Amino acid sequence: MRKFALPLLAAAAVAASLSVTPARADDITIAVAGPISGDLAEFGAQMKRGAEKAVADINAAGGVMGKQLKLEVGDDACDPKQAVAVANDLVSKGVVFVAGHFCSGSSIPASAVYHEEGILQITPASTNPKFTDDASASGWDTLFRTCGRDDQQGSFAGAWIAEHFKGKNIAIVDDKSAYGKGLADLTRAALNKAGMKEVLSESITAGEQDYTALVSKLKDAKVDVIYFGGYHPEAALIVKQSREQGLKAPLLSGDSLNTLEFATLAGKAADGVMFTNAAEARNLPSAKAVVESFRKDGFEPEGYTLSTYAAIQVWAAAVKKAGGTDAEKVAAAIRSAPYDTVIGKLAFDKKGDLTAATYVWYVFKDGNYAEMK
Numbered sequence: 431m432r433k434f435a436l437p438l439l440a441a442a443a444v445a446a447s448l449s450v451t452p453a454r455a456d457d458i459t460i461a462v463a464g465p466i467s468g469d470l471a472e473f474g475a476q477m478k479r480g481a482e483k484a485v486a487d488i489n490a491a492g493g494v495m496g497k498q499l500k501l502e503v504g505d506d507a508c509d510p511k512q513a514v515a516v517a518n519d520l521v522s523k524g525v526v527f528v529a530g531h532f533c534s535g536s537s538i539p540a541s542a543v544y545h546e547e548g549i550l551q552i553t554p555a556s557t558n559p560k561f562t563d564d565a566s567a568s569g570w571d572t573l574f575r576t577c578g579r580d581d582q583q584g585s586f587a588g589a590w591i592a593e594h595f596k597g598k599n600i601a602i603v604d605d606k607s608a609y610g611k612g613l614a615d616l617t618r619a620a621l622n623k624a625g626m627k628e629v630l631s632e633s634i635t636a637g638e639q640d641y642t643a644l645v646s647k648l649k650d651a652k653v654d655v656i657y658f659g660g661y662h663p664e665a666a667l668i669v670k671q672s673r674e675q676g677l678k679a680p681l682l683s684g685d686s687l688n689t690l691e692f693a694t695l696a697g698k699a700a701d702g703v704m705f706t707n708a709a710e711a712r713n714l715p716s717a718k719a720v721v722e723s724f725r726k727d728g729f730e731p732e733g734y735t736l737s738t739y740a741a742i743q744v745w746a747a748a749v750k751k752a753g754g755t756d757a758e759k760v761a762a763a764i765r766s767a768p769y770d771t772v773i774g775k776l777a778f779d780k781k782g783d784l785t786a787a788t789y790v791w792y793v794f795k796d797g798n799y800a801e802m803k
Contacts, residue, residue, distance in 0.1 A: 432611070438759060441442070441463065442583070456497055456498075457497060457498050457499065457500040458493075458494055458495075458497050458498070458499050458500065458526060459499075459500045459501075459502060459523060459524050459525050459526065460485070460499055460500070460501060460502070460525060460526060460527040460528070460529070460742070460745070461501065461502040461503065461504055461520045461523070461525045461527070461528045461529070461530070462477050462478055462480075462481035462501065462502075462503055462504070462528070462530055462738060463504035463505075463506055463513070463516050463520065463528055463529075463530030463531045463536075463540070464477040464478070464501070464504075464505075464506065464508075464530050464531050464532035464533075464536075464555070464645060464748030465505070465506060465507050465508040465532055465533070466478065466503060466504075466505035466506050466507075466509035467505050468509075469637070469661075469663045470507075470508045470532065470533070470661055470663070472477070472662075472689050472691045472733075473532050473555065473686075473689065473733060473734055474532065475554070475592065475688035476689075476731070476732065476733040476734045476735040476738070477529070477530065477532060477554065477734055477735070477738045478503055479729055479731070479735055480554070480731065480734065480735040480736060480737070480738030480739040481501055481503075481529055481738050481739070483500060483720065483723070483724065483735075483739055484738070484742035484743060484746075485499045485501045485742065487720075488648060488742070488743075488746050492789070494746050494749050494750065495749065495750060495753075495754075496684050497653075499746075502520060502523050502525060503518050504516035504517070504519065504528075504530070504539070506530075506531055506532075506533075506536045508531075508532060508533040508535065508536055509536065510535050510536055510538075510539045511539075512536075513531055513533075513535075513536035513537070513539055513540040513606035513760070514539050514540060514542075514543060516531075516540065517540040517543035517544060517710075518543055518548075520550035521543065521547045521549065522741070525549060525735050526546075526549060526550070526757070527549065527550045527551075527552075527614045527742075527745050527755070527757075527760075528540075528544060528551045528552075528710075529552055529553075529554060529738050529741040529742055529745075530551070530553060530554075531553060531555075531556065532553075532554075532556065532562070532734065532802065533553045533555075533556065533607070533608070533609060534557060534558035534561055534607075534608040534609040534612065534803075535558075535607055535608035535609065537551075537553045537555075537561050538556075538558070538560060538561055538564070539560065539606065540778065541565060541570075541573055544572070544573075545565070545570045545572060545573070548572075548756075548758075549572070549757060550572045550574075550745065550757040550760050550761060551572065551573050551574070552573075552574040552575065552576060552741040552744060552745060553573075553574075553575045553576075553577070553741070554575070554576045554577060554715040554734050554737035554738040554740070554741045555575075555577055555734045555737065555738075556575060556609070557575075557577055557578060557579055557580045557609065557612075557684075557685065558578070558579075558580055558608050558609055558612045558613075559579050559580060559581050559612070560576075560608070561573065561575065562575065562579075562781040562782045562783050563781065564634070564783070565781075566780065566781040566782070569695070571758070571761050571780075572704075572757045572758065572760075572782075572784045573740075574744070574761075574762045574764060574778055574782035574783075575782065575783060575784070576737045576738075576740045576741045576744065576771075576773065576776060577685075577734075577737055577784075578708060578784060578788075578789065579783060579787065580612050580613045580616050580684070581616050582615025582787050582789065583613060583616070583617075583621050583684055583685065583706050584615075584617040584618075584619065585616065585618065585620045586606055586614055586620075586706060586711070586789040587682070587684070587706050587789075588616070588617045588618065588619065588620025588621035588622075588623070588624060589620050589621075589623075589624050590628045590791070591617075591621055591626070591655065591657065591682065592621050592624030593618075593624070593675065595626075595655050596626070598654035598655055599629045599630075599651060599652050599653050599654045599655070599656070600621065600626060600628045600629060600653070600655050600657065600661075601628060601629060601631070601632065601648055601651060601653040601655070601656050601657070601679075602614050602617065602618050602621075602628045602630070602631050602632075602657045602659070603629040603631075603632045603634060603644065603656060603657070603658045603659070603660075604632075604633050604634070604658070604659040604660060605633070605635075605636040605658075605659065605660030605661065605664055605681075606633050606635065606636070606637040607636060607660065607661070609659070609660075609661075609686065610636075610659040610661065611633070611659060611660075612659070613659040613684045614657065614658075614659025614660075615659075616655055617659065617684075618631070618640045621657075621762060622725075622732060623638070628650065629651050629652075629653065630647060630651040630653060632644060632647060634660070634664060634668075635678075636660065636661065636664055638662065639667065640671075640672050641664075641668050642669055642671065642675070644668065645668075645671055645675045645677055646670050646675075648677055648679065649675070649676070649677050650735070653677070653679050654679055655679055655680055655682065656668070656672070656679050656680070656681045656682065657681075657682050657683070657749040658681055658682070658683045659683070659684060660683070660686070661686045662686055662687050662689055662691060662692040662695065665681065665683055665686075665687055665692065665696075665703070666692055666693050666695035666696035666699075666700070667695070667696075667772075668681065669681045669696055669699045669700070669702075669703055670695075670696050670697060670699040672696070673698075673699040674699075680702055680703070680704065681704075682703075682704045682705065683703070683704070683705045683706075683802070684705055685704055685706060685707040685708075686705075687703070687792075687799075688705060688707050688732065688733050688792065688794070688799070689733050690730075690732065690797070690798065690799070691730060692796065693794055693797045693799070694792070694796070694797075696794075700794040700797070701795050701796065702793065702794065702795070703792060703793070703794045704791050704792065704793045704794075704802070705791070705792050705799075706789045706790070706791055706792075707789065707790070707792060708773075708787065708788065708789060708790070709773075709788065709790050709801070710800075710801055711736045711737070711757045711772070711773040712731060712732070712769075714772075714773065714774055716770065716771065716772055716774055717736055717772045717773065718738070720739065720772050721736075736772050737773055737775050739771075739772050739773075740771035740772050740773045740776065741771065743770075743771045744764060744769045744770065744771060744776060745760065747769050747770075748760045748761075748763040748764045748769070748778075749763075751763040751766070751767075764778055765778050765780070765782075
C-alpha cells in the first residue's frame with residue numbers, strides 16, 4: 431500500500447477543506463483537490479499554487495459575474511476512499527466547481543459524488559481514459575480534463591519505443607494503480623501492435639522501498655529498456671537500485687515524472703531517464719506573464735501548475751458565457767467553443783476530453799529535465 435502522511439482513519443479530518451481565500455456572503459466557492467499530503471504532495475503543491483494564482487488573478491480582474499471567488503483546498507493523499515471523503519466535504523462547503531483530482535484513482539470515484547451533487551469537475555492531471563469514457567457511457571456530461579489521455583500517451587510511447595529500440599529486450603513494469611497500470615497496458619498494446627513483444631511484465635506494490643527482486647528479474651531477462659507505469663517516488667527507487675546493482679538499461683515512463691523531485695530522489699541515476707508529456711507549457715507565449723509572476727514570487731510553475739490554472743480559467747470563462755454556475759449549463763458552454771488559456775487555446779469534445787493532445791519526450795540531465803531535441 432502506498433505510504434500516506436496521515437492514516438486513512440483520519441480521512442474525515444483530512445477531508446476538511448482549507449479555506450485559502452477570505453469569504454464573503456456573495457462569494458462563489460470553488461475548490462482544488464489533490465495530494466496535499468503523502469508521497470505525491472509535490473503535485474498537490476503544484477495544483478494548489480496554480481489554483482491560488484488563478485483565483486487571485488480572476489478576482490483582481492473583477493471576479494466572475496461581479497462576484498469574487500473563494501477557494502477551498504481538499505487533500506485526498508491520492509487515496510480513492512479519502513478522495514470520496516474530500517468530495518463529500520467539498521459538497522458541504524457549497525462548492526460549485528472542482529479543479530481536480532490528481533490521481534486517476536481519486537478522480538474517478540470522486541466524480542460520482544460531484545455528478546450526484548451537480549458540481550462541475552475539471553481534472554488537470556488524471557489521464558486514465560475511464561475517467562471520461564465511463565462517465566460519458568453513463569450519460570454524465572459535467573466532467574472534463576485539461577490534459578491528454580493515456581491511450582494517446584501510450585500509443586505515442588509504445589510506437590516510439592518499437593521504432594527506436596527495435597530488436598531490444600523490453601520490460602514493462604507497473605504499480606497496479608489506475609494511472610500506472612492503465613498507462614503501462616496501453617503502452618504495451620501499442621508496442622505489440624508495432625510488432626514488438628516485451629520479454630518481461632511485472633507489477634510492484636507502490637510504497638515499497640526495496641526493489642532488489644525486481645532488478646534481479648530484469649537482469650536475468652537481459653533487459654535493454656524498462657518502461658514504468660507509475661509515479662515518481664517508485665520510479666526513482668527502481669532506477670537508483672538498478673544502477674547500484676549494475677543494470678544500465680534506460681528507464682522510460684509517463685507524465686507523472688514531470689517534477690524535479692524525481693531527480694532529487696534518484697540522484698545521479700536520474701540522468702538519461704525519459705518521460706512523455708505534453709509540450710512544455712511554460713514556453714508558450716500565452717503563459718509568459720503568469721510564469722514570470724510565479725517566478726517573481728520564487729515558485730517554479732512546473733508539472734501541473736499551469737494546467738490547474740487553465741482549468742479554472744476555462745470554468746470562469748464558461749460561467750460568464752452560461753450566465754451562471756449551473757453545472758449543466760456551464761458544461762454546455764465549455765463544449766460550445768474553444769477557450770484561450772495559459773496553456774493555449776483549448777477545445778473539448780463530447781466526452782470532455784481535449785480535441786487535440788500531443789506528446790513529446792523529455793529527458794533528465796544534471797538534476798533538470800528538458801524536451802528531447
